[in-house]
Amino acid sequence: MKFDGYRIMARIDHDEVKLFTRNGHDWTHKLPDQAKALAGLGLESAWLDGEMVVANEQGVPDFQALQNVFEAGRSGNILYYLFDLPYLNGVDLREVPVEERRAALSTVLKTSKDPLLRFSDAFGEDPEALLNSACQMQMEGLIGKRLGSPYVSRRSSDWVKLKCKHRQEFVIVGFTDPKGSRSAFGALLLGLHDRDSGELRYAGKVGTGFTEATLNSIHQQLKPLQTKKAAVVNPPSGAEFKAVHWLKPSLLAEVAFAEMTKDGSVRHAVFHGLRDDKPAKDITEERPTAVKTTPAKKTVAKPTTSKKKVEPAPSQVGLEQGKVRITHPDRVIDASTGATKVQLAQYYASVAEWILPQLKDRPVALVRAPDGIAGELFFQKNAERLAIPGITTLDQQLTGQPMMVINNAEALIGAVQMSTVELHTWNATTDNLDKPDRFVLDLDPDPALPWKRMVEATQLTLTVLDELGLKAFLKTSGGKGIHLVVPLTRKHGWDEVKDFSHAIVSHMAKMLPERFSAVSGPKNRVGRIFIDYLRNGLGATTICAYAVRTREGLPVSMPIFREEVPTLKGGNQWNIHNAHERLAEVGDEPWADLKKTRQTITAEMRRRVGMK
Structure with a gap:
């Protein structure tokens, strides 16, 4: 298996154990429990090679969980999966075939009863079936090793990575400011060294995969590295990059992504953690290598040469x-x-x-x-x-x-x-279909109206909801309008919720009849905006957030911050071709608090919108 963790070498010299990263850093103090377990093997001397991992609830290695454990100083949760043994008791085993080294390693580990030490088993089944199984288990993938190969301290064609998705380290070259309710920073700007020239080049950005805690902790590590000049030879241009905070290129980010574009930028990137076990100067784009196969001895390289696009984990299923x-x-x-x-x-x-x-x-x-x-x-x-x-x-x-x-x-x-x-x-979920957990106000304009009227209408509707004490979450419709989604605790039935939303719309149409209509139909919204409350009845539906519309350009209904409303260009601003840029920047932050919002329709609210 390809483990999602830190590669660690263990050096045993009688009672002394040292644990080193690939970068040569001594991490023994970070892994005291693992060092104690290795000492318990009773070896005279040895070098062991393996990966430190933390498993999630499904038993799958989780790199973010590993980082959290390191930060919290809970090394007792870290498993050490060992897969090679280049030295043992004074004997250099590096030229010994890999299968013999691993047999010796397996024998050594059988003497240990410590659960922190694990032998990384090999599998002899069909590699494509193995890879399918690994990916369905949400594993990172497989490592293929050539039988009879020696141990070398460098990259070798005797090893091949078979990944379920594109994932590798990038140099962090800058960061953007946060938007809306997000804190610390918006996105990390990434770089990779050119394989031929060695130049550090811009490779896109990643804005998702962070928690509130990681945003703040990473930001603290970024601030001391700020510099006035970009370290990449091809810094991105455009308005969104004018306020970029450039960094000295020393920190690394582990990032999963869907694909690399022709100009060398990642698409659909997701952050998985910081790394400090490799030098930044060594980070280049990892590329699939074609390996010749023979009928007699099938290698496991075929999946890496596929020309199909590989998406993040959810698309593996699809x-x-x-x-x-x-x-x-x-x-x-x-x-x-x-x-x-x-x-x-x-x-x-x-x-x-x-x-x-x-x-x-x-x-x-x-x-x-x-x-x-x-x-x-x-x-x-x-x-x-x-x-x-x-x-x-x-x-x-x-x-x-x-x-x-x-x-x-x-x-x-x-x-x-x-x-x-x-x-x-629907506005309800299957555990209680009789009680809606939200209502939706769909601002549907006369197509002849300028967009600024939609912006004003959204702001006016938000003001009314604010006055009522109701928090709303917004999204573009993917068409010409904007949707306001008002979450509710599940207390009232469909008719009560629909009647209340109707009362809000009637109240607004009565206050500003030249702007709003409470009656559907093209004739009733000439020069005005119909606030559609009809989506709040039993069985009625509204376009789902992030869903595509059957309109030219295939626009997408996209969640937005209320602060963004004045800057929007239209309800169809995002589509299937540019939505990934938006999501890389803000992820699900605009609606991050929606599920946590607790509010209900009160008698006072009804009175204020003219209900008896």
Whole structure:
């Protein structure tokens, strides 16, 4: 197995044990429990090679958890997986075939009963099946080792990495300021050394994968490294980079990403942790290497030479591991941009970590476009005749027809395979479908109105909600409008919540009749904005956050900070082609507090909007 941790060499000399990183740093003081366990082997002398890891609740190595354990000084939770033994009791084993070295290591470890020391087993099964299994278990991947190979202290073609996703170290060359409610910094700017010239070049940025704690701790390490001049030879240009804080290139970030663009920038990057076990000058782009195979001796290199795009972990379920096969992948679904079915599937796979929490346990309706968005569209509320793997079907007792729930990446990508573009969700979850946990106000403008009227309308609606004492969370509609989502504790039924939202809209239309309409229909919103409250009834739905719309350019409904409203260019500002840039910058921060918000409709609120 390819472990997600720190590579550590152990030096045993009678009773003395030393533990070293690849960079030569002595970490014995950080790993006292592991050093004690190694001393218990009773060896005269030895060098052992392995990886320090911390397992998550599923038993899978978790690099972020490992860093947290180091920071907290809890080394007793760290497992030392050993996979090689270059020296033993005065004998140099480096030229001995790898399988013989590992046999000796296995024998040595059998004498230990300490649970912190583990032997890294090898597997002789078909490598493609092994890799599939490793990826489904959310492992990093596999290491292939050539039988009969010696031990060398450098990169060697006798070792090959088979990764479930693209992931490697980057040099941190700068950071951006935070936006909205985010603290410390917005995104880390990354760099890689050119393999030929050795120049440090800009390689994109990463803005997701951080917790509040890691944001602050990392920021403290970044501040002393600030410098006026960029260390990269090709610093990015544009307005968003004018206020960048450049850094001396010494810190490293472990980053997973979907792909590397032609100009050398990462897409869909996710931060996994800081590293200090390698020198920054050695960090270059890791590239797949083709390995020749023979019928008699099959190597495990084939998966690394695949030309398919590899997405972050959620897409492994959907695209790469064979659970959902995308038929007609090159079918164009948006003629205006040439976007294809597989590109739509790859978008949904790449945002699975954000959209699945919004879909979780909510009945969903699909808008399907079998002939592309210019063809006939089908609005479907149940899974009848749709063979979508992993989808959940609810009984029809409440609404008179069966309902669908999409709770996993397999069902999400399966829906796209069945020509789904849009995903619309209820305002309630399956554990209590009788009580909505939110209501939505959809600001739907006369198409002839300038965008600034939408900005003003959003700000006015927010003011009314503020006056009522209700906190709202915003998102672009992916069309011409903005949605305000008001979370509620589940106390009132559908009719009560819908009537209250209707009263808010009627109140606003009465106060500002020249701006707002409380009646639907194109004739009633000429020169005005209809605030759609009808989405708050039983069985009604609203486009899900991060979902795509069946409009030219395939725009996306994107969560936003309320402070951003004046700077928005339109309700369709983000689409499947640029959404990753937005998510890399802010992740799910605009809606980070939505689930934690506790508020309910009170009698005073009803009175203030004219309800009896």
